[in-house]
Amino acid sequence: MNELGDKMEFVSAGDIEKYAYCPLSWWLSKEHKSVHKNGVKKHFEAGKELEEIKRKEEKVRLYERFVLLISVAATVAALIGLSFLYGKMEKTWNIFFIILSFLWLYNSLFFLYKAGKSSILKPRYEKIILLSSVGAIMIATFSIVFSLPPSPEIGRFIEILAFLWVVSANLIFYRTLNISEEIVEKKIKYAPLEGEIEYIGNSKEGKEMESQKYGLRGKPDYVVKIGNDYIPVEEKSMGSNHPRFSHVMQITAYCMIIEDVYGNAPPYGIIKYADHQFKIPYEERWKNMVINIRKNMLRDREKGEAHRNHNNPKKCAGCSRREYCPERLA
Numbered sequence: 001m002n003e004l005g006d007k008m009e010f011v012s013a014g015d016i017e018k019y020a021y022c023p024l025s026w027w028l029s030k031e032h033k034s035v036h037k038n039g040v041k042k043h044f045e046a047g048k049e050l051e052e053i054k055r056k057e058e059k060v061r062l063y064e065r066f067v068l069l070i071s072v073a074a075t076v077a078a079l080i081g082l083s084f085l086y087g088k089m090e091k092t093w094n095i096f097f098i099i100l101s102f103l104w105l106y107n108s109l110f111f112l113y114k115a116g117k118s119s120i121l122k123p124r125y126e127k128i129i130l131l132s133s134v135g136a137i138m139i140a141t142f143s144i145v146f147s148l149p150p151s152p153e154i155g156r157f158i159e160i161l162a163f164l165w166v167v168s169a170n171l172i173f174y175r176t177l178n179i180s181e182e183i184v185e186k187k188i189k190y191a192p193l194e195g196e197i198e199y200i201g202n203s204k205e206g207k208e209m210e211s212q213k214y215g216l217r218g219k220p221d222y223v224v225k226i227g228n229d230y231i232p233v234e235e236k237s238m239g240s241n242h243p244r245f246s247h248v249m250q251i252t253a254y255c256m257i258i259e260d261v262y263g264n265a266p267p268y269g270i271i272k273y274a275d276h277q278f279k280i281p282y283e284e285r286w287k288n289m290v291i292n293i294r295k296n297m298l299r300d301r302e303k304g305e306a307h308r309n310h311n312n313p314k315k316c317a318g319c320s321r322r323e324y325c326p327e328r329l330a
């Protein structure tokens with residue numbers, strides 16, 4: 001039994017979409033798969049492009065970390081080099097700096113402890129830890145190095161080393177800018193620039209997500225992380241100037257899966273048609289409808305039959321299973 005109090009059977013978000021359109025369409029889809037070759041090709045191409053964006057974004061993040069580390073190392077090296085060029089430091093100052101570095105280090109450990117306790121604030125604390133650890137190391141290093149006798153040779157060698165590091169940091173930074181520019185144009189089609197492509201379902205590697213809590217599973221086309229929110233996006237090859245009910249049910253099912261998988265309910269999901277896109281708020285009323293559809297689907301599965309639940313000939317006229325349907329109205 002799951003949290004909804006029914007049998008622990010999984011239903012896919014794709015089947016929720018079919019059932020919401022017409023229960024009989026879902027039933028017929030088991031035997032008659034309708035494959036829109038163009039749609040599949042477009043999905044696959046979008047998946048490949050998204051993977052490329054994700055790969056490049058990871059590269060940019062790695063390069064940015066390199067640039068930061070090399071810059072800090074070059075600054076420390078330059079200052080150490082200077083200290084070798086110009087004399088010793090008084091003993092009182094030396095002790096003062098060693099105490100300061102210990103206090104600083106203690107401060108880092110405090111934030112490390114806080115970061116371990118809070119997963120939401122972790123990224124913010126990690127930055128403070130990094131900066132304050134670097135500060136502590138710098139102060140401790142200066143207090144030791146300044147107490148050593150001056151040595152112009154060592155000083156000059158370290159200064160040259162620092163200069164070379166600065167040059168390499170600049171080269172890496174330049175490369176990072178180039179890659180970022182390459183990404184921007186492509187990414188804007190899929191996600192806001194501040195968002196990260198978190199998951200790609202429409203690719204060969206895209207694994208199905210499962211919600212034990214709601215008994216749902218599926219692969220949204222992709223998921224974008226904006227701040228702490230994970231937003232599912234579903235692309236449709238057809239055009240539409242309004243969100244279709246069955247698609248709203250499908251995107252809500254993805255929101256429910258994401259709520260369970262990431263432990264954070266998304267504020268909305270996105271449906272992208274060929275000509276328009278819509279933000280569908282993740283609301284209780286849609287969620288209850290998905291829960292009901294899933295229950296009816298399990299009931300029909302057990303009965304071994306499903307029937308048309310509407311009197312709309314237009315629906316039948318646009319149905320991809322019309323050809324095989326014994327209850328069609330058009």
Ligand code: SF4
Nearest residue numbers: 022025316319325328
């Ligand atoms: S043709 Fe009409 S009744 Fe038959 S499956 Fe499609 S929508 Fe349902």
